[in-house]
Amino acid sequence: MAAWDRISRDLDGSFRVRARGLLGSRFSLSDDGGREWGQLRMLGSYAAEVHAGGTVSEIERTGEFGARYRMRTGGASLLIAGPERPKEKLRIFCGGKAYEAETSVLRNTSVARRLTGGPEKDGPSAEGVRLEGGIAGRSYRGTFPAGDGSALAVAIFLLYRSVAIRRTAF
Numbered sequence: 001m002a003a004w005d006r007i008s009r010d011l012d013g014s015f016r017v018r019a020r021g022l023l024g025s026r027f028s029l030s031d032d033g034g035r036e037w038g039q040l041r042m043l044g045s046y047a048a049e050v051h052a053g054g055t056v057s058e059i060e061r062t063g064e065f066g067a068r069y070r071m072r073t074g075g076a077s078l079l080i081a082g083p084e085r086p087k088e089k090l091r092i093f094c095g096g097k098a099y100e101a102e103t104s105v106l107r108n109t110s111v112a113r114r115l116t117g118g119p120e121k122d123g124p125s126a127e128g129v130r131l132e133g134g135i136a137g138r139s140y141r142g143t144f145p146a147g148d149g150s151a152l153a154v155a156i157f158l159l160y161r162s163v164a165i166r167r168t169a170f
Helices: 002-011 149-169
Strands: 014-020 026-030 036-042 047-052 055-062 068-073 076-083 090-094 097-104 109-116 123-133 139-143
Touching: 002 036, 002 047, 002 149, 014 036, 014 149, 026 149, 036 149, 047 149, 055 149, 068 149, 076 149, 090 149, 097 149, 109 149, 123 149, 139 149
Parallel strands: none
Antiparallel strands: 014 026, 014 139, 026 036, 036 047, 047 055, 055 068, 068 076, 076 090, 090 097, 097 109, 109 123, 123 139
16 A cells, blocks of 8 residues: 555646557556656456556456456455445445445546445545546546545546446447
8 A cells, every 4th residue: 555655645636547559458647747657557348457656456357247346466455346235336445445436437437435434324425536537538537635545546446447347338
């Protein structure tokens, strides 16, 4: 998690993404000034690699119907995601935090809201992660709470998931 925390501090809450090449299977991750800090490499719609901060993280789709996801760095689980029940919103767990996510394929947007725990039922808080893509799915902009490495990892996961869904749908 240390590499994600370090990168998130440098990004100050936002990043940009551009597809490299014609097939859209490689994406360059850069800060708002255009300095590249990482890459996302799609390995079909069921897996990807993220190269960032001197580390490589793998994202894989698992489970029945591919409804569960896992992100690992150095063999250790960093993020897990999936619906708790069929037809429910996606729940993402990363860095001791829980998020609830929604994706709009037609608008090419994804939003993950942090869930707050407590004696009452969990509910979304104002802290969130947002990913907005261009109409062709070749460029994106991500925003997240500044300095939060787990929120950055959630944003990268949402990028992978959005690209995978769009590749399957279109």
